Amino acid sequence: MPRLASKIEAILYLKAQPLTVAEIAEFAECDRETAAEGLLELMTDYAHRDSALEVAETPNGYTLQLRETFHHLVQTLVPADLGLGALRTLAAIALRGPISQTELVELRGSGAYQHVPELVELGFVRKRRQSDGRSYWLQVTNKFHQYFQMNQLPQEFDQHVKAKP
Incomplete structure (x- = not known):
């Protein structure tokens, strides 16, 4: 069975929109506290990776997104x-x-x-x-x-x- 953090990563990737902890918990089939712990683990993983992606908190929830240093590629590659x-x-x-x-x-x-x-x-x-x-x-x-x-x-x-x- 995959780690909860990996499952949350898949959920954020597939939903492609900000999600609240409650929504993440619902999709991950766990309680909010466990979802928050898994989300924190995932955010920590991304913070220590040399990756183009990051898990960020927005006003509407948490999202998997492109790091700001790569935003110039969006306009170049997706005009x-x-x-x-x-x-x-x-x-x-x-x-x-x-x-x-x-x-x-x-x-x-x-x-x-x-x-x-x-x-x-x-x-x-x-x-x-x-x-x-x-x-x-x-x-x-x-x-x-x-x-x-x-x-x-x-x-x-x-x-x-x-x-x-």
Whole structure:
């Protein structure tokens, strides 16, 4: 059976988004205290490795991410050519996410229907069907955070999201 720290590493990698200790404990099938100990062990392991990755605490939880010294590679190796409308739609998803596609269209207008597939294809947005099957939940991915080098968007950007191109 793998070490708990290795299991947590796999969970953070597969989820590719910040997770709380409670969420990690749920996925690891252990209590919160044990998950916190495993997370601390994993963070210590990464702190002593010469690795491009690190486990970091963000305002939304813990995430496996690229170390800051390698962020320049993201723009070089994963360039994004997004128009203003798609960028505003992406900002709306980042600020409000997870957000239903229906809410997004109400906020951004029908142009969001063209932006979402592009953002999903670029890997910035994850789309999953809601339980009632009527719409989709949209949220930004770890790639979004790595590419734009941010863990949380400042609230002053919220006013720009509502502007339609």
